Each structure stands twice: as C-alpha cells, then as structure tokens.
Amino acid sequence: MSEVLVAGGGIGGLAAAFTQARAGHRVRLLERAQEFGEVGAGLQLGPNATRLLAGWGLLDRVIAAGVLPERLVFRDALTGEELTDLPLGEDFQDRYGAPYVVVHRSDLHGILLEACRAAGVDLVRGTGVERVETRGERATAYCAGGAVHDGDVVIAADGLQSGLRGQLVADEPLDSGFIAHRGTCPLPDDFDTTEVVAWFGPDCHFVQYALRGGKLLNQVAVFRRGRDLDSAYEGCCEQVQKGLPYLWRDRNWPMLDREPARTWVRGRLALLGDAAHPMLQYLAQGACQALEDAHELAAQAAGGDWDRALAAYQEIRAPRTARVQATARLWGDIWHVDGVGRILRNELFQTRDRSSYVYTDWLYGETTVTTRSAAADSTATASAVRR
C-alpha cells in the first residue's frame, strides 16, 4: 500500500483520490479552500467518462442526479436551422458502452466527494499545496500555513491556474479571446429536455440543456470579448434571444487553455486534470479527461511500481489529451466561423451521414484508456492500446 497525496479537491482531484483509494492505496487529499465545492453550472459527460463512472460504481448516482439526453443538436444561431445532430440512443450507447449524461457540476462533485469519504480518503480542507519536493521514492508537499505532508507520490490536481505545474512546465494560460456567461433557471414549458442544443453564431455560440431530471435549464453563452452579452447575440434567432435573460450577469468566465505539455511527471510529482491539460470547452471534455487521467493513473499504479506507472501515465495521457486540446480549439473555430467558412460548415454538417461515428470514435471509443490487467504487464502493452 502506497501513500498518495492529492493536491486539489475539484472533480479531477476527487476522481484521482477515489481511484487511488479504490486501488488500495492510502490517500490524503489537500484542498486549499475552507469548504469543498464547485463553481459553475452544467457539465456534459461523454461515454468515455460515463464508462469509467460505471466501472467505479458511481454512474447510477450520476444519472439519478442528471439527465440522459436523446440527442446533441447543432443549429445555426442566425437562422435557427438544424445543421446536424448526434443521436444518443441505443446505437450510440451500444457503440460506446455507456450513455451520454448531463449533470450539474456540483452534483458530480458531491457524488465524487461522497465516494472519496466512503473509500476512506483523508479529506483535508484549508490546506493549499504550494511546493512539492521529490527525492528518490518519496515526495513532500509544503502547504500554505506551514503544514508538511509526505507520501510516495503527489498528484497535482490544482486546476487551470495550477501553481504546481510551474515545477514542470514554464507556461501561462492562454486567453482565447472568448468569455462565457452561464446560468441556470427553472425549465421553461416549451424546452425539449431530450436535447442538448448548441447554437453556432459568428463569434458566438449558445448551449442549452436540461439538468436535475429536467427541473433546471442550463445555459452557456460564449462570445468574443469586446461586446456585451446582448449585443453579441443581436443578429441571432428568437430562440437564442429569449434564453439570454436567464444568464447570470454578475459573473463571466474567460475561456482559457494552455499549449499541450509533454512533461507531466517529475520524480514523484504528477499533473492531472486541468493542471495537466487545460482545454477549451468545445468538446465538453474538461472533466471527462480528468476522469480518464484518474483511471489511467490508478490502472498503472495498481502494482505499486510508481516510477514505471508515472512514466506510462505520461506516455499514454499526454498525446491523448494534446489531441483533445487541439481538437477543442479547432472545434471552437468551426463553431464561431463566419462568411464563406460558415457556408462551408453548414453544408458539411447538413450533408454529413448522420449515422456515421467518424467524428466521435477517436474521442468516445473503447480503447482510449488502459484496463488494469493490460497495465500490469508493461509500458509497452500500455502504449499498444493507445490509438
């Protein structure tokens, strides 16, 4: 049994702590804030993530807290016309072995927190890790306020603004020039709870879906900085316009990411989640990739050989998440394009074969993470299952 320290109690940190505890390690999670919690609204979980939650025994609770949409619908925000959709029914679930679920961030966070408690994770609040020293087979976490914790490994899950990432990579978050307004409100009568709808406009988009068993409407409005919320959607169709009043006006989120990093591991310090691969939200994979990280690291570390496990983790996860980061950026460009690019996008989307999975297999497919038995052999095996 190893001693695992996790820095950060967001979705990624909790998932890492839970999977490490589940793999039989003694886990202590150190969270900077005085209370555990999540800021934000809805969250989409592709089958690459729900498949893992199912394996962890948590999917039923997530589904009970969320909604199982029947399709993702992509619409032109100016004309309102449907461009394409992704049916999320039986075919989709059979192909990917799990459903597509939308859930409130705080509900997913709460389920993971409860799972950590049940698995015996030592959850420490008000203790931010500021620096990690790694020497030989041990690592030491130095915390704000003077606390010091020792373990076999420190998993840095301290988010987009990660302080620990600086020990491995010299970079800063990059501003995409877009900001998001979010908001939840009681579900209007005329909203179809079976759909996750993304409206594409020039330099803006708008996402809507039902949460909490259909009681809540979740909305996200993302647009290029420099206009206010109302003027950014001026030319958009009525269905978009009438959603705007329900967005929170007092807060917005800049859309940031970073360039993919090759180095996720130094000695016994490893990055995970947004600390490793902060991404734009266009593929809705931020939390999903953090869950994949947690799963992969637990699968690799099951044997207790941390040096080998961390090397395999980096080798498998860095290229996978780099692809998701790059594709999310491209996807954002596609969502926000205007002029001839918009005409080409609409034609491409409207004429595509809707029964094809060519754009989703790489992301949702079964071979994207390592099973525990495959990991047991060697890094060579692990890298062979990577696409």
Place this chain on the structure above:
Amino acid sequence: MSEVLVAGGGIGGLAAAFTQARAGHRVRLLERAQEFGEVGAGLQLGPNATRLLAGWGLLDRVIAAGVLPERLVFRDALTGEELTDLPLGEDFQDRYGAPYVVVHRSDLHGILLEACRAAGVDLVRGTGVERVETRGERATAYCAGGAVHDGDVVIAADGLQSGLRGQLVADEPLDSGFIAHRGTCPLPDDFDTTEVVAWFGPDCHFVQYALRGGKLLNQVAVFRRGRDLDSAYEGCCEQVQKGLPYLWRDRNWPMLDREPARTWVRGRLALLGDAAHPMLQYLAQGACQALEDAHELAAQAAGGDWDRALAAYQEIRAPRTARVQATARLWGDIWHVDGVGRILRNELFQTRDRSSYVYTDWLYGETTVTTRSAAADSTATASAVRR
C-alpha cells in the same frame, strides 16, 4: 425577316449573330477592331453550352479543335491532395445530354466566325458602335467615325467594358482584387491530358488542362493582387510550382465582374454576354452563358415579335445569369479560403458523394434554356421552364 444589328464580334456577339441568322434574320455584326480575334488561352465549355453547340451543328468542330477531358479534379495547392472530382464520362454525358469540352478561345472564336460567314452574316470590322437610338420598332447604331446602321434591334455584345450598357444600367466593373496570369506551352510528357485540374490555395488558385488534341498545356494562375506570381505560390506543392515558369509574364488580367443587372432591354436595344452579366471565372461560365443568351434570344425572336421576345429574354436570362454571377463569386471565396474555412472545405469536398450531381444540376441541367417550340407560345410558357 428582321434586320438584326450586333455590336461586338467576340464569342457572344458571334454566337448571337449566328443564331439570329440561323433563325432566318438578316444580320449585320459591327466590330470595333480592324481584325476579328480573341485574346486569351483556354476555355471550358460545360454541357449547358455544348448542348447548344450541338444543336447549332458546331459541336463536332469544337471537339475536333479541343479536348474531351475525363474528369475535373480539385486539389489542395498546399498539400497536393485530391479533394474531390467530377467524372465527365458516360454518366455525366447521359445526364446532361452533351460532353464537357475544353478548347482554345481563338479556336471557338474561329469556328463561330466561320459559321457566321457561312450563314450569311454581314461582318463589318473597324466599326465600333458608340450609341444606340431606339424609336418605336426600329433602332439606329451610331458608330465611331460617323457610320450609321439601322435595324429592328441592336444586340449589344460589347463585353465587360461595354459602352452601350451605360444606356441601360449606371454601374462600373468591380475589381475582385485578384489577377490572372495565363499561358500555353507544349504539353509536358508527364501531364495527364484526361484531367482538368484546379488547385486551391489560400488567396490563389491554379488551373491546368490540355488543349488542341493534347498538344498544348493551358494554365491559369489567379491570385490576390499585391504579390508577384512566384511569391503568391511560395507555399504550394511541387506540381503547382513547376507549372509557373510556363505562364506569360508580360500580361495579366484583373478579375472583374459587375453586380447583376435587372434591366437588359430598353426599346430595341438588348444586352448579351459579358455586356449583360460579366462574371468571375470560377464556374467557367462566361462564354457558356453568352451562348445561352444567344440561344434564348433566337428562340424567343423566331416569331418576329421583338417586343415580346426581348421581354421574355430578359425575364428568363436575368435571374439565371444573376445566379451564375453570385455563385461564381462564392465559388471563388471557397477556392481561396484559408484557416478553418479551408479545413471545412477540404472535409466537405473529401467526404461528399462523388456520384452526386447536386452541385451541377442547376447549372448544366436540361431546362435552363427555352426550346424554340416552347418560346412560340408565350412568355408564360417560357418562364415556366425556367428553374
């Protein structure tokens, strides 16, 4: 028998003169230059044009002077990869009732000139029409140098820079910001004479095809003004690069068009060809639409009722050519797009169903011009066969 005056002896003017003579009218064509001739290089004739040439008994001569390519191929100029193609074989010819032919402009011009001579057209050189007066059922053409010609109608086929258009429409040619270098050279050994190839690059494109039974290579390089020929294609693949030395360096053509005009007819003066609807070359329809004009006007005027015929001609031809003008502009934007638009274009082209005619039926289909028997009835019939 009417007396028809045609102002301008380019491809449109000759086609108009020939079809009017063929319909039984007495035709005089007035050309400004001292000699008949065409500047330029190759020309593409879609089946909407070759179908008309076949009906006029001229297609065999055009084919003998030209080449019957087996497919249009669209390639990315940066990577060289094929994006899509349009097979021009049996299926295509069956669908559209005629082949796709490429021919030297001067060869087509010569065939039409010879056909005019054989049909008894009075071909007058060195006589540019400067002004037309139309009174009641007669029109008078006042020419540079003082000559005056009377007729029942004047067909103004004086091209993109038409002086007579100013009597109907107050506009000027619009500069698209692109210029063309053209050139012909002996066909290199490794060039596939069965293909018309269009290479798409950011802010540039390059077109290549064989002419004159495969003895000549025709090339057109179009790029955004502001760079020289070599630097405009700097990033392009080797196959594009190696074509550049064979382009004529001492002359280039600005790519101009005009906004579609609603008024083509005033009294007994009618616009035809580039004088009516100058278009960017991206659909290769400049000459083809002039031939359609000539056919339509002759079909409508067969009965000798010129007022009805000219009204029907304008009603049928103006919206048709406006669509070609607008689509040619869009097509140019699609050819020259960069960034995310280029990615979307390439994906759209590469994934499209290559057996589909959805993008060509409107242009090449059978119902785009009026048959003589249909025209005999009324303008109502004529407008019913328009798409």
